[in-house]
Amino acid sequence: MIIGLFEAHLPVSKLEASIAFYSGLGLELDHCVDNKLAFLWIEKDKSWLGLWETDQVDLDYHPSIRHIAFQVTLQGLKKSIDWLNQKGYQPREAFGFQPIEPFVLPHEHYATAKVHFNDPDGNSLEFICKLDNPKRITERMYLSEWEKQTNLTK
Incomplete structure (x- = not known):
């Protein structure tokens, strides 16, 4: 049934800066929603990363x-x-x-x-x-x- 991972999401404090960072890693911006959420392709048409602008980025780190x-x-x-x-x-x-x-x-x-x-x-x-x-x-x-x-x- 499952054939791969389509998306993952991370909290970010400045959406535009984070789009630039991940674009610098080679990810391709697909679209933004309300200037608070961006989707970038990790592998075009297969998997993407969602970046959510939020004030609560300083959550304690945990790999999960x-x-x-x-x-x-x-x-x-x-x-x-x-x-x-x-x-x-x-x-x-x-x-x-x-x-x-x-x-x-x-x-x-x-x-x-x-x-x-x-x-x-x-x-x-x-x-x-x-x-x-x-x-x-x-x-x-x-x-x-x-x-x-x-x-x-x-």
Whole structure:
């Protein structure tokens, strides 16, 4: 029945500034409603992000309500820290890893490589890609170490 995620929503304090921020990440504005809500395509005609202008942006952070992970290619992820810095966006520490390169969180049959950063309102954002884990590695590590251990050279 379910074939994907169509939309996710975040609170923002300044809609126009947030539209500019997310457009800078490559999302495409589709439409606005009453100058308080904007929808931007994450993947054209497949999934979008709703941004709601509100005075209550300062809700305590919790990943269940203020987190979006954008799927990227491994090549894109490897370039993401420099790409974010060039745009003036700051990658941040996550899971004990400093934003010096992507890091990997392994699971039994696969792993995820990721980089975390925030939007102007402190909403947690992430670039993520799925990796194979044929050696069933369980240790968390930076991507360069993962590539050495798995002989991943993509």
